[in-house]
Structures are given as C-alpha cells and as structure tokens.
Amino acid sequence: MSGIDSMTEFYVYENMQLLEQLEEILLSGQSDTGELSQEEIEEIFRAMHTIKGSSAMMGYDSLMNLTHSIEDVFDEIRSGRKLTQSKWEEVIDVVLAIIDFLKDEISKVQEGLFPQASIEELYQRSSNLLKEDIEENISYNTQVDETVDEVVNLDSNGMKIKVFFEDGCGMESIRALGVLMSLEGMHSSIKTVPENLEDDCDGEIAQNGLLLVLENPIDKEAIEKAIQGTMFLKCFEIEEPNENNKEEVAEAEVSEKIEEIEIKEDLNKEETVIEETITNKEETHVLEVVKEESQTEVKENKIEEKKTLDKNKSNKETKNNFLTVNINKIDILMNLVGEIVTTESMVEKQSQLENFDRDNFEKQARRLHQLTAELQDVVMSIRMVPISSTFTKMQRVVRDMSKKTGKIVDLELIGEQTEVDKTILENISDPLMHMIRNSMDHGVEMPEERKAAGKPEKATVTLEAKNTGGDVVIVIKDDGRGLNKEAIVKKAIEKGITTKRLEEISDKEAYNFIMAPGFSTKEAVTEYSGRGVGMDVVHTNIKKLRGSITIDSESGKGTMFIIRIPLTLAIIDGMKVEIGNEIYIIPSLNIKEVFRSGSYEIVKNPNGEEHSIVRGNCYKIHRLADILGIESKDKNEGIMILVESEIGNICIIVDKIIGQQNVVIKPIPQLLTQFEKVQSYMSGCSILEDGSISLIFDVNSIITR
Template identity: 55%
Template sequence: MFDNEQSLQEIRERGFTLFIKADKSYEEINEILLQCLFLKSLELTSLEGHREFEGERHSTAIVEKVSEKLKEDIEVIDKESVSSSQSIISVNVMKLDKLMDLVGEMVIAEAMVTQNPDLKGLELENFQKAARQLRKITSELQDTVMSIRMVPMTNTFQKMHRIVRDMSKKLGKEVKLEIIGEETEVDKNIIDNISDPIMHLVRNAIDHGIELAEERESLGKLKKGTVTLEAKNVGSDVLIIIKDDGRGLDKARILKKAKDNGILTKPEAEMTDKEIYNLIFIPGFSTKEDVTEFSGRGVGMDVVIKNIEAIGGSASIESFVGSGSVITLKIPLTLAIIEGMNIQVGASRYTLPTTVIKQSFRPLEKEIIKDPHGNEMIMVRGHCYPILRLHKHFRIKSKYAHLSEGILIMIEQEDQNMCIFADELIGHQQVVVKSLPNYIKNTNNVAALTGCTLLGDGSISLILDIGELFQLAR
C-alpha cells in the first residue's frame, strides 16, 4: 500500500473520500480541514442518515480490524526506515553561512595565488596545470555548498493559500490560487527576502484586481477569479510570476493620481505603458480612495520593490484592461558569489555582473551624439543608447577624457540598454560579494554601489548596482 506509486498518482489526480465521525460541528470540521497543507480542494458533506453513512456504520468492525493491521504494518515500516532516515540530518543555518564564507575566502585565495603579480612573464607549465586543477576543485566545492543552501519555494507558496482564503472571505470575493513550479529552489537567504513581497502582491491582486462574482459574471468571466503563483529557473536567475485574471491596471487613473501627487518625472505623452505601471511602486502611491484593512495607505508595493532590489533583483509589470495583470520578479539564485567583469576607472576598480553585459567596444568620435539636453549618447546599429561616465558620477580622475580613448560597456536590464564609460577592462573573475561596512553607508552613501570584493592582487573592487546605474542614466 505504501510503496504503490500508481495509487499515489491516482490520489493526486482524483483525490480520495474520507469518512469522519466527530462531536464537532460541520463549520468547525470544515475550518480544521481547510488549514491542511497541500489541500487543492475540499467538499464536505454531512452524511447523518445517508445510505453511505449507514453502510459505513455496518462496516465499522471490518474497518477496526484493518486499522489494527495498518498499525502493525506502520510500526514495521517505521522500524525498517530508521536506518534509511539517518541519511538526512538537520544543520544549523549559521553553520551553512560559515561554510559559505569559508568557500568565498577560498575563491579569493585561489585568485590571489593564480593571479599573483610575481608570476607575470614566467612560463610555468606545471604550475598552470596545478592551478587549473585547483580551480576545478574550488568550483565543484562552491557548487556543492550552494546546492546545500538551496531550498524549494514550496513553504513560501503554500502560505499564500491562507491569505487567499481569508481575503476572499472578508472581501466577499470568490478566488482560487493556482501554484506552478513550487519545487523551484533558491538560496535560503533569498527566500527570507521574498516572502513579504509575494504576500503583498497576492493581496494586491485580490483586492485591486479580482472583481466581485456578480461583476465577473456580467463581463462574461468565470464567477471565481484566479490568482496564479509561478516560479521557474531562467539561467542564473529565478522568475517569480504573480498573475491574476481581474480587471487589470487603469493607466488613466494611475497617471491622474501621480499627477495630483506631483511625482511625474516626464510629460505624460512620453511615458511608456511600463513606466506608467511602475509608478505603483513609488512609496505612498495608492489608487484607492478609502483606507481599508488591505490597502489605501500607499504601503506595500514600495516594500516589494525595496526588498527585491536589496537582493539584486528587479520587478516588471504587464497589464491588459479587463483581462488582468502579470507581475514578474527576477531574482538571483544566490547572493554570495557572482561571475564578474572587473573594470578600471582612473585608480579605482569596479565590478559588473557578467550576466548584464551585452558587449564592450571602443567607440569612434563620429558615433557620439548629444540629445537636446546635452546628454551624451552613442549610435549603435541604428539605435541610440545613453552614456554614463563613471568617473563623473564617482568624482574621480579618469585616465582618458575622450570616449574614443577608453572603452564602452553596453549593459542591459529587462528591455533597457545603456553604455558605461571606463578606462579599460581588467578581466573576468568569480567574485565574493561583501556588503559595504556600515560606517561607509552612514557617512558617505554613494549611489550605484551594492557591495565590494577582494581581487586576486589584494586590491578592493566596488560592485556596481545595475538598477541604480539605469536610474542615473535616466
């Protein structure tokens, strides 16, 4: 019975019937059962006086015998499984964090050995062979430690069932939650940062998006609205998608509210749909006129974007009037170690994640143009891209004054592209992300920096915040 995979699959697809005899009321039993995890749907029927119930009553003696037999079988299985269960142990998260730190230090030490300046110009074939082997082992150890820290999204997603049930009841709406890809794994530290954003987005979808049953029926929709939670891996990132089949976002209403609050940064006619939708992430912004238990205070969506950007992620919105909205959170698999490209600007070093780099090139003077506001731009294959001079933003002295002397690195985030100007590329390297010390954050909070790392030659490189770089370019 316990080893029959076919039976388990049958239960997953078609469910099962459970007869309960209890002193509690129908409402109390219903409430208890609704709190069960992994429960897709529930149909509770009172069978007092029902023929099925009477039939069950006659078979009580048989059931009791079967129950006794099952108890004995379970005891035997428990004893047999004791030895196999020993293959899994619980480990304190602090120990895993310490192990990750040590692996990070080893990655730095390996870079310091293989990139030691004393080796420059020397032909050391045996050393290079040993260095490659060391790099291979280090990489495998890093991957193993990373896999240990990975946890599935299951618990985070399953918690949303309770939120959907409670809000549906209080708002008088009929809503069901669909979950896809809950087995997708991310780093433990990232899970802690995305639970609140997901909760806010689900609440927002039910409160703002899903209509009342009567309104949905009048629009030709199903009476019960659907909120879908999906997680999937895309390269070195995880996409978390929150989708609803509600009324969608009202662009005109969002624009009017933003205009009334004085938070528009450009003329309405120049704003794209995406830029208009992104206004809902601004702190204090809400289209609700009345403050309720769930919305109207302008708190929630700004928490979403703050938490997501804090872990190097981003959020994007798509909406279709009358059909619903789709919010996509793009988050990294891990925060500890990234593939980085080191660049030189004057005497300073900076690191960019390689995943955002499209290309690097030395521009020609004739390709440089200026927009009506005097901002530098470059024409590449018929498209214009803004240029950000890092030395100007960080107020440091650059080796080169003319763009044609240095190098431009084109980076992208979602559907946006820009070029940053640097003196030269140093090279690709795995870098261990360290947060900036608090005394630096408190005394000199420079925009566009997300952390720092130690390079192979012992120098410090500052890790650039891609999201803030795009804000600077705008």
C-alpha cells in the first residue's frame, strides 16, 4: 500500500475482516426469538475488543471510544443481562450503523487520511442502549484504594513510581506491561499494583494509575528517561528509597508534591510526549483546562502534519488487495515449484549431452508440462474464495429495505460456499445488490396484497450459487407478482427500444427489455428505483465479467434471474481458429459440436439469412468473416461450429481450426478498443507462442447479434 506503513496496512486489513465477520454474525445469527447465542455474543465482544485495542495503539481515539461503548454493551449482555426482542432489534440496528461508520473511517485510513468524523450521535445511541439497567459499582474504588495503600505502606526500601496514562487512551494494562519492559535491567526485582497486568485491569489502572516498587534501582535519571518514552503518558511521580517519612509522603503525594506541567511537542515526529504532575489538590480544575487545551494542540499538530505529508505525495495511493490462503495450498505450491526446478534442470542437461537421448528428453518435457499444469491448478485454487461474504451483504440489503418499505421478506441463501475467483467476487457484489433491491421493490408485494392473493404475508427471496462446468451460476428468485409483459412492451415502444407489436414479441424478448438503458416501468422515482439505471448497470457489469443474464417470470408466481459467469477471469480453455489471415480464439466451453466442410447443409430463408438443420433442429448461421468485415479464404467452404450459451444456440463458420490450448486472458490493448467490432464482439485477448496477439470472441455477443 503506497504511502502508508506496514502497521497501518495491517490495521486496515485486520479490522475490515473483523467488521465483515461482525456483520455476518449479526445478520445470520439471530434465532426466531431475535436473540443471539452466547457464543455469538462472546465473538462480537472479542471482535470489538480487538478493534478497540488496535485503534488505541494507532492513536485513533474516536474509533477506540466508539468500539469501547459497544464492547461495554456486549459485556453487560454476556454477563447475563436479558433483552426483549425489540431491544435486540435496537442493539443490532445500532451495531450495524457503527459497523458502517467504522468501515468508512477505516477506508479513510487506507487512503492515508486521519479518521476525523464525529462519533457523537452513534456514541450517544450506543451509550443509551442499556443505560437504565447499568448500576454503579460503589465498592470498586474503595477496594482498589485499599490495595494501593497496602502496597505503598510495605516496609520496603524500594523506589516507588506512580504512573498515570492519558484519559481514554485505552489498553492501559498493555501500556503498563510496556513500562515494565522499558525498565528491564534497571532493578533487581519489581512489584506492581495491580499485581497481574496480564489480566483485564484497564479500568483499575485508568482510575488509580500504575504503582511500581523497584528493589535496588539504578540511576534515577535513566529510569525517568525510560518512563518518559512511554506513549500516552500523562504524568509520573518517583519516591526515592532513601527518603524519610515514606508513609507520610505516600499519603500526601497528591496534595503536597507540586510540579509544573511540561508539554513537549515536536511537529517532525509522529509521537508527542505529555508530561504533567498535579500541582495542588485545589488546582484540579485549572489542570483539566490546561490538559484539554494541550490535547487540542496535539491533535491540530497531527492534522497539520498529515496535510503536509499529503501535499508531498506525488502519486495517488493505490489500494492493495489481500487474500487469506489455506496453508496446505502454500505447501503444495512450494513442493511443485521444487519439482519444476528439478525437472527443468534435467531437461536442460539432456539437451546438452553429447549422446542426446530423444526419448528421455521428451519424457522429461512431458513431466515438466504436467507439473506446470498442476502449478496452474494450485495457483487458480488459491484465488478461489467462497461467495458467502457477498451473499451475507445481501442480508443487510433485505433487512434495511424491509424496515423502510414495510414488506416482510425472508432471504434464503443456497450454495454460499461455492467458490469463485476473488476478482469476480469483488465485481459481482454491486450487480447482486441492484437485483435484490429490484426484487424487493418491483417483485415483492406488500403484506396485505399478498394476503389478498392467498400468499403468505412473508415473501421469500432466494439467492443461490452453484458450479456448472467452468461457470458459476447465480440465481435470484422471488415469489412476488412477476413481470408484466404488456407493461414492459408498452414502455419499450414508448422509449423507442422496439418497433414490434406486442403479439410479435416473445416473453423472453420482452423480459430482456428491462435491461435496456433508461428503462423503468416505475411512474415515480423512489429511493430504490425509477431512474432506469439499475438493470442497465447490472447487464453492463456482468458483461464485463464475460457473463450473461437470462430472465424468467410467471405472473402472480414470481421472477427468476439467472447469472452465468466464468469461474475465473485469468485462464480459459480455447479453440484457435483461422479467419482470413488472422488467428482468433473461441472459448471451448461454448463449443458444442464441430462440422467439417461438406458435412453440413445450408439453407436460406426469404430474407437471405442462412440456417442449418442439425439433428432436427434449425440453427441460424453467422459467418465470422462477414461479422468482422474481413475477406474469407473460401466463401463457399469452411468449418461450421455449433456454439451454445444459456441465451441460445447458433452456428458459426470459420476458415480453419488450428487446435485447442489453455490461454491466459489479457485486456484488449487500448489501440484496438477504438474499433467498434472489437468492442462489440471480443471479450479479451491472449498472447500466442510466437508473440502475436489473438482476440477472444464473446460468444454471447455473437448470439444476440
């Protein structure tokens, strides 16, 4: 991640992962009673505790305070506090809102900015969730004070040090351990209050400070210097072991020891150390005012430093994408690389021998090819991730829209463990969101309308994923009112999308109109639809992924959208064909059958369109040379290929078939994208063995031509 350090990079990655997990737990973990299980409550508490801790370490106070407020809520719940179903709904609403806020703020961190958005409203909502049930623990402070006094009054000649951290800095126990580490080698032994800093004693240290008793301490100045290097240090006090009346001094340490507050600021450093000691018990109010002003200066300085750094950046920061990989796959990958290196050296050695053994050379070459294929499979499997994370986001869409529209909808997820290429997963989220919103807004009826139609008041939207060959099929289905063919065709005619009459248009053709640019049957624009950009965006984005959409609907029963996308965008199995003097590639998954020249018949209809009869079925023929506008070697002869997709089947004619091979898909060079036919009928390109570029046909574009 350009422009930010590795610690910030890890902070962004780790906490974004935790927020995704939290959202998934909140949306899928609720039982019929609306409650979360004890295990889920514990997991939410731990996640919020982790985000709080890492935010405190990074100095993001607002994020730390916000997550701390939710941590307190779930700490109360896990301790046995019972909530009603309505209160659970309120808690989940607030936590989801905070998750959204945290994602936005952490995204700013990823861009090299400092999180500065106000948390006041969300913090107030969080703090008020269980406010009426939280009781003050009156005896807590008394018990802590007694413990401190007990250690302070120990008959010891050790040096006593009292350390206070900045208010609200968080993770006080970890910071206390840091102080202990900084003092290593400066004493023979050390005692602390609290005694066990590995326990959760943040509140105790924040309230009463950290007490250290050092036996046989070395030079006082070295100890002071070590403590001054502590981050978020508020102040510290040292009582040397050789002073008289130690007990009296300890009892009067707050009221009698007076020192000026010293604030050391350095704009060229990332850390600002604030040293302050209490001057007088009666001057507490003045101290708080000075402290507040100094903290404001520190924050302003940090912001100013950040602005200066941003101005000095010459390049826009780029976002790094991370992938969690099973360690077993890495082990397999390492073993394969080792075998490839060994086999490669054997192949090279064979070619250099005086008594060249061709059979042995070919054997080693075949082994090298086999290992390369295995390596390709392992690398591809590493890029494959479950689609569940994207599916879970759709639960949030359904939940939010149900609350705003008053529709009662249950989202059913099927096949969420289906794996797809990470690049595809990142690009499929927005299209799926558009389609779920479309089903909720257009398809699903209001409860009273469903009840009048004899349907359950609660509608069901199904989101399903499954593998079919080299593709992933995603189905979005609802049990709503279905598509109105007559209304769709009427609107299509009004917008000039078609000139055909209603009776001339098939159901399938009519349903495809909803994906035309600017099409919408909504009379009024709402928050969710009516602008005519939803399905157009979906169609465009799916096409970029070399995918396709088909629509099926039945009036009163519901609508089903079927998205078919390739498992990966990186490598495909392709058939190399020759058209004119150029070589092109047709994806093998789309090829159903190949017919040699002379083994098929061509018939023409009155419009001059060519067709071929294959096993009783009539297929339209497209000559790829004519589509591309290039000269065919032989206009009367050629190889006919029957290609298929979920859109339909057609026959295409090419001059010659060269062979089949795996090809690595690359983006089409910018120079070629200016040609209309390349943009319309090609999905990418590949580099051949001789270094030349071969364009890859988009079969769906040819079928719908």
